[in-house]
Amino acid sequence: xKVTFPHMGNMYIxxxxxxxxxGVEVVVPPMPSKKTLTLGTQHSPEFACLPLKINMxxxxxxxxxxxxxxxxxxxxxPCRFGYYAQVQxxxxxDMGLKMKMxxxxxxxxxxxxxxxxxxEVTGSSSWIDVVRAIRFGWHKARAVDEVEDVLHRIRPRExxxxxxxxxxxxxxxxxxxxxxxxxxxxxISKARQELDAIPVDNGREVVRIGIVxxxxxxxxxxxxxxxxxxxxxxxxxxxxxxxxxxxINDHLFMGLLKIKxxxxxxKHAPPYVNHFVGGHGQETIGSTVLFANRNYDGVIQVQPFTxxxxxxxxxxxxxxxxxxxxxxFCLIVDEHSGDAGVLTRLEAFVDLLxxxxxxxxxxxxxxxSSEKKGEQVxxxx
Amino acid sequence: MCGYLGIDVGSVSTNIVLxxxxxxxxxxxxxxxxGQPINAVQKGxxxxxxxxxxxxxxxxxxxTGSGRHLAGIIVGADSVKNEITSxxxxxxxxxxxVQTVLEIGGQDSKIIILRNGVVADFAMNTVCAxxxxxxxxxxxxxxxxxIEEFGDIALKAGNPVRIAGRCSVFAExxxxxxxxxxxxxxxxxxxxxxxxxxxxxxxVGKGKEILEPVIFQGGVAANIGIKQAFEKAxxxxxxIPEHYDVMGAVGAAILARDAVRKTGTTSFxxxxxxxxxxxxxxxECKDCPNLCEVIEIRDRKNILARWNDKCGKWSNAIAEKKxxx
Numbered sequence: 001x002k003v004t005f006p007h008m009g010n011m012y013i014x015x016x017x018x019x020x021x022x023g024v025e026v027v028v029p030p031m032p033s034k035k036t037l038t039l040g041t042q043h044s045p046e047f048a049c050l051p052l053k054i055n056m057x058x059x060x061x062x063x064x065x066x067x068x069x070x071x072x073x074x075x076x077x078p079c080r081f082g083y084y085a086q087v088q089x090x091x092x093x094d095m096g097l098k099m100k101m102x103x104x105x106x107x108x109x110x111x112x113x114x115x116x117x118x119x120e121v122t123g124s125s126s127w128i129d130v131v132r133a134i135r136f137g138w139h140k141a142r143a144v145d146e147v148e149d150v151l152h153r154i155r156p157r158e159x160x161x162x163x164x165x166x167x168x169x170x171x172x173x174x175x176x177x178x179x180x181x182x183x184x185x186x187x188i189s190k191a192r193q194e195l196d197a198i199p200v201d202n203g204r205e206v207v208r209i210g211i212v213x214x215x216x217x218x219x220x221x222x223x224x225x226x227x228x229x230x231x232x233x234x235x236x237x238x239x240x241x242x243x244x245x246x247x248i249n250d251h252l253f254m255g256l257l258k259i260k261x262x263x264x265x266x267k268h269a270p271p272y273v274n275h276f277v278g279g280h281g282q283e284t285i286g287s288t289v290l291f292a293n294r295n296y297d298g299v300i301q302v303q304p305f306t307x308x309x310x311x312x313x314x315x316x317x318x319x320x321x322x323x324x325x326x327x328x329f330c331l332i333v334d335e336h337s338g339d340a341g342v343l344t345r346l347e348a349f350v351d352l353l354x355x356x357x358x359x360x361x362x363x364x365x366x367x368x369s370s371e372k373k374g375e376q377v378x379x380x381x
Numbered sequence: 382m383c384g385y386l387g388i389d390v391g392s393v394s395t396n397i398v399l400x401x402x403x404x405x406x407x408x409x410x411x412x413x414x415x416g417q418p419i420n421a422v423q424k425g426x427x428x429x430x431x432x433x434x435x436x437x438x439x440x441x442x443x444x445t446g447s448g449r450h451l452a453g454i455i456v457g458a459d460s461v462k463n464e465i466t467s468x469x470x471x472x473x474x475x476x477x478x479v480q481t482v483l484e485i486g487g488q489d490s491k492i493i494i495l496r497n498g499v500v501a502d503f504a505m506n507t508v509c510a511x512x513x514x515x516x517x518x519x520x521x522x523x524x525x526x527x528i529e530e531f532g533d534i535a536l537k538a539g540n541p542v543r544i545a546g547r548c549s550v551f552a553e554x555x556x557x558x559x560x561x562x563x564x565x566x567x568x569x570x571x572x573x574x575x576x577x578x579x580x581x582x583x584x585v586g587k588g589k590e591i592l593e594p595v596i597f598q599g600g601v602a603a604n605i606g607i608k609q610a611f612e613k614a615x616x617x618x619x620x621i622p623e624h625y626d627v628m629g630a631v632g633a634a635i636l637a638r639d640a641v642r643k644t645g646t647t648s649f650x651x652x653x654x655x656x657x658x659x660x661x662x663x664x665e666c667k668d669c670p671n672l673c674e675v676i677e678i679r680d681r682k683n684i685l686a687r688w689n690d691k692c693g694k695w696s697n698a699i700a701e702k703k704x705x706x
Contacts, residue, residue, distance in 0.1 A: 033670035162693060226691075318588045327502065340447060345505060348465035352500045359499055 002027050003121055004067035006055040009219035010144045010244060013176045015071070018137035022122045022129060027067035029058040032222040036061060041335055043091055049304040050223060050334055051216040052084045056091065063097050071121060073251070074105035078278030079309055081216075106251050114253075136184075140175055141245040143188050147171045150195045152239060155232030156207075157200040165229065167194045204235070205361075207353045210291030212241040212284045213302035214310050217333055219244065224302050225339045227331060227346070231300075234350045239296075241265060241287035242280075265290060272316050279309030285316055292324035297353040299326055300346075305334035327352060383440035384433065385641075386649075387634030388422060388456065389464070389627065390414065390448030393487030393514070394600065395421035397429055398630035400638070401437070404474055408432050409627045418448040419659050422455055427655040442649045443467075443637030445629050454678055454686045455659060457650035460633070460640040467632030469493045469500045472596055474635055475622050480592040483611065483619070484628070485581065485601035487514045492586045504585050512581040514601045516549050520556065520573055524566065528604075531570060535606030538571030546576025547583075574610040582614060593617050598625040657681070666690060 004027040005015050012028050019026045030036070032054055040057030059070055075082030089101040102120050107113040115130060122130060147168060154164040171191035178184040209231060217224050218240055228238050242250075242262060250262050265286035273285045288299050301317060303310035314330050321328045329349045331342065384407065389396040391414060399408040410428055414421045433439075443460040444452040445467040453461040472482045473495055482493040490512045494502040506512055521528045542559045545551040552573070559569055595617055601607055602625040611619045624631055641647050663676045673690045687695045 030670060034672055035670035162697065344447070344463040344465065347463040348500075348503060351463070351466045352503065355499050356501075 001025065001069050001121070001123075002067045003069045003071055004029055004059065004062035004065075005071040006058045007032055007220065008216055009221065010148075010172060011141075011219070013144055013172065014137040014141040014244065014248070016176070017140045018118075018133045019071075019121070021133040021136055022125045024122055027062050027065050029062040029065070029067075032057065032220065036222075037335060043095060045087075047306065048084075048087075049080065049306050051081065051304060052087065053335075054220070054223060055084065056088060059088065059092060059099065060095075060097070063092075063099060068098065069100045069102060069121065071102050071104065074103045076106060077276060079307075081279070111253060136181065138245065138248065139181065139184060140178070141248055143175050143184060144172065145243040145245050146188065147175070147191050147195070148243070150192070152228065152232070152237060154195060154198055154200055155229070156235045156237050157202060157204050159199045159201060161233055163198050164195065164232075167191070167198065170194070205357070207236045207297045207350060207357060209236050209238050209350075209353070210241060210287065210294075210296045210299045211238055211302060212287040212291070212299055213280070213313075213331075214284075214304060214307050215242060215247060215280055217302045217304050218242065219247070223304070223333055224331070225333065225342050227300070227302065227342075230339075230343060230346055231350070234347060235354075236350055239291075241283065241291075262286075268293075272320055273313070277309050277312045279307065281309030281313040284310060284313040285320060288317060288320050288326070288328065289324065292320070292326040296326065297357055298349065299328045300349070301328065301330045303330070303332055305332050327356070382434070382437045384437045385634040385638045386429070386439055386442040386456075387467075387627075387630035387632065387637065388425070388442065388444045388446075388452050388458075389467070389629035389633060390418050390422065390444065390446040390452045391464075391486060391488075391629070392447055395425055395446075395448075396627040396630040397422075397425040398624070398627050398634050399429055399433065400631065400634040404635065406624050406627075406631060407434060407437075409624060409630070411626055414448070418451050419455060419661060422452050423655045423657075423659075426456070426652055430652040430655065439647070439649055439652075441634075441637035441641035441647045443633035443635075443640065445633040445636075449633075450686075450688065451661070451678065455650075455654055457648040457654075458637070459644070459647050459649070460636040462633065462636050464629050465491060465493060465503050465505065466500070467629045467636060468598065469495060469503075469632070470635050471624075471628040471632035472598065472622070473498050475624065475628075475631065476594065476596050476620065479594050479596050481589075481595040483581070483586075483595065483597045484599040485512070485514060485597075485607070486599040487518075489513060490581055490585050490599070492581075492589055492591075494589055494591075502589060504587070504589065506585050512546075512577055512584055514599070516552070516577060517573065517601065517604065517607075519549065520553065523553070523556075524569070526566075526570075532574075532603070532605035532607065534567050535570035535574050535604075536567075536609065538567040540568055541571035541575055542568050544569070544572040544576040546578075546580035552576055571606060571610075574604070574606040575614075577607060578610040578614050591615060591617075594620055596620045596622055598622060598628045600626055602626070659685075663689075666695065668694070 002025045016026050036057030039060045040053035044053040044056050072085040074085055085103040092099050104117050151164055151168045158164050174187035178187045231238050262283045265283040268289040269282045269286035273282045291299050317328050385400045387398040395412050395414045397410045401407050410425050412421055412425055441459045442456050444458045445462050445464050449461050468484055472479050480495055484491045489506055491505040518528055521531050542564050545555045597619045602621050608619055657680055660679050663674050666673045666675050671691050675687055675695045676689045677687045678685045690696055
C-alpha cells in the first residue's frame, strides 16, 4: 500500500511524519504547479471551487508516482467540501485510476472515530504507536508554524528582500527530514539560529495586515498567488487567522488541546453572524473583529471563486469594517495564474493603509506635543 | 525650471504628461498602445521632447498602468506605482476636496473613495468587462456609429429603453431585440449608457458611500451620455476634470516629484531612450512543472530586467549581478 494525500500548504510535512513513523509507505505528490492545475481542471466539474481541482491534480500526479490509497479530509455543514472526497472517488473511478479513498471525517462524538479511520491505513500498528505517531506529527506542525511566524515578522524588515524565504525553504526541509523528537528539536534550533542571523531593520514602520477567509486558500500559497510573500515584499507584516496546528486541533482533535483556535473567533462573530453558515464564514467575521480589536491596520479576506460561506462573510465584512474602522479587502482566487491584477490591487490597498497610518501617527504626535503644552489643538485628520 | 514626466501605459492607450513645478499640466499626449508598450513609450517620448518649453529640465519620471514595470525599466523611472494610487493622487491634487472618484477606462473601471485627502476605500472591476469602455466601443461598432458621437446622440433620447447591463452578451441580444422592435437610435444609446452606469454602480460601486464632490475620469468620461446617466442615477453633480483622460499620468508625475524630493536625484535615462533598441523576449523555463514564461528586456548590450518567474531564479540573477558590479 502506497498512501498519498492532497496538499494544503505545509500539511504534507506533518502527515508524512505520522504515516512514515507507523511504517506506511508514503507518496507525497509534487508541490502544486501549473501542471497540477491543468490536470485538475481537465478532470473536474467546471463549477466546483478551486480546492477540488487542485486536489484532483494532486491525486493524479501521485497516481503517476505509484500511489494507490488516498487519505482525504471530509467535512460537515453547508460547505461543498464535505462532499468532495466522494466526487473525487467517482472521478478517479471514471478515469480508470484504481485508488482506494479513506475519508477522515471530523469526529462527531469521540476522537476514537478518527483513530479507527487512521488504522484503516496503518493496519496492524498498536494503539500506542498510533498515538505516538500522531503526537510526532503534531509537533512537526507546531514547528512549521513557529518558523512561519518568524518568517512573517522578518519579511517586511529584512535589508535584502528574499533572504528569509531562502532560509524558510531550508528550514522546512530540516523539519521534514527529522526522524525523531531529538532531530526535530535540532532542526528547530538550527532554523531559529539562521533566521535570527538575517539582518533586519527593527526600527522600520511596517503595516500590519490580518489574513482571514477560507482555510485551504489561506494555507496553500500556490492557490492564493503567494499573497503572504507579495505582502511581505511590500513591507507588510501578515498574520493568518489560523495556522496549520490550530486547524488540526480544531478539526481532527475536536479542539481537545488547549491552544488558540477557531472557538475564540466564533465567539467574536456575533452580532454580525450569530450562527454557523458553513465552512469558515463565521470565523472569517470573528477573526476580522479580533484583528480590529488588536489594532491591525487592515484585513484581507481570501476565498475561492463561488465559495458560499465566504460569500456570506464577504457581504457582512463591510459592516464590520465600518463599525470598527478597519479597512478590508477581498481577494477571490480561481484558475487565473496572471498575478499582475492581484498585485495592483494589493499594492493599492497597502498604499491606502500606509497613508492612513502615516496621517494617524502625525496626528498623534501633534496631539501629544500639544497636550504637554496644555493647548487645545484642532488636528486635521 | 524643472518638469516631471508621468507615463501611464494602459492596455488601450499610453498617456504621457509633462508637469511643471506647480503641478500644472504643460503638455499631454494620448497614443494607442496597440499591444506594443515599448514602441508607444518611445514614440511618446520623442514627441514630448520636441515640445518641452525652453529652459525646462526633466527632474523626474514616474510610471503607472498595467505596463508600468516595463516602462519603468525603459525610461529609468523614479517611481513605479499602481494606477489606483496614481488616479487618487491626481484627483485630489487637481480637484481639492474630492470625496469620490469614478474612473472608467478601456478595460477596467474603478471607484476610489477619498476622505480628507486620503484614500479610504477603493474597488476595481473583477472578472467582467461589461462596465468598461470596451463594452461601449463594441456596441458602437455594432451600431455603426463613431464612438466620439455616442454621447451626443444619446442626449437626444426622449425615452431611453431598458437594456440588461449585467453582461455584455445579454446586453447585445437585448439591444438587437429593441432595434428589431423599432426603437430609435438615441433611445437605444441612452439605454446603453444607463445599463453601463447601473452595472458599474452595482458591481464596482457596491456598498460604497458616494459623497460629493464626485469626479468622473478616464477615457469614457469623454462620453457626455454616461456623465448624464451618472447624474441621473446618483442625483448629484458629476464633475469632469480638465485632464480627465490622462489623470493616471498626472498622478505618476506627482509621485515622481515626491520620490525625487526624497532621494535628491532622478534615475531618468534621458530622451535618448527613444532611439535606443529594446528587445523584449520570453522563454519558458523548464526547470520545474510551473513552466514559467520568463520575460527578458535587453538593450543592445545588456539584459536590463527579467520577470514573471515564480521562484525568482531568473529575476534575482540580475539583481545579484548588480550587487557585485
